[in-house]
Amino acid sequence: MFQRKLPDAVNFWLGEASAVxxxxxxxxxxxxxxxxxxxxxxxxxxxxxxxxxxxxxxxAVYHQRDDGEFEVVDQSDSEKVPWIPLDPLDPDLDRFPQYRHAQPVRCSVKAGEMLFLPSLWFHHVQQSHGCIAVNFWYDMEYDIKYNYFQLLETLSGST
Known part of the structure; x- marks a missing residue:
């Protein structure tokens, strides 16, 4: 899949434990x-x-006020966007009872290790303080896998 193909994007990540x-x-x-x-x-x-x-x-975006503090400002002129309101670290099963059927997999990637994260897999990421990482993005193939996912989205009533 990755032979002789340059990545579409490369990201450099430097952060602390509060970046989630x-x-x-x-x-x-x-x-x-x-x-x-x-x-x-x-x-x-x-x-x-x-x-x-x-x-x-x-x-919404963060806006820095004159006193140096940040506030969240809604972009009221923008269209609404789909977002997952669930915190997988502490899922509210009263609010989202269907999540109890999900099968999350936890994985830690340490210095010198690499994770292949397939397209369309849902993920939540935390890191240690002073974490440095690089990731390489390759556009997915819009083949039958994508069509199956679109079917799941439709059957799930996704917006």
Whole structure:
């Protein structure tokens, strides 16, 4: 799959333990390499889509006020975007009872290790303080795998 193919994007990540992602998926095959520290992933396969809640939310940005503090400002002129409101570290099963059927896989990637994260897999990422990582993104093939995922999205009532 990756032979003689340059990545579509390369990201350099440098951060502390407070840097955490929300649950999401990407349309890229991802090679994730940790140089220093550790990344902790919660992974869910695309087949778990029916158990993962989505909602439509107003985009927002951080804005620095004159006093130096940051505030969240809704971008009210923008269209709403799909987002997963679930915290996989502490899932609210009263609010999202379908998530109890999900099969999350936990994985730690340490310095010198690499994780292949397939496209369309849902993931949540935490890291240790002073973590340094690089990832290589390769656009997915829009083949039958993508069609199956689109079917799951439709059957799940995704927006």
């Amino acid at each position: 992602t929300s649950m999401h998926k990407d349309h890229y095959e991802n090679l994730y390499c940790v140089i220093s520290g550790e990344k902790n992933f919660i992974l869910l396969p695309p087949t778990d889509r029916p158990f993962i809640p989505y909602g439509m939310y107003q985009p």
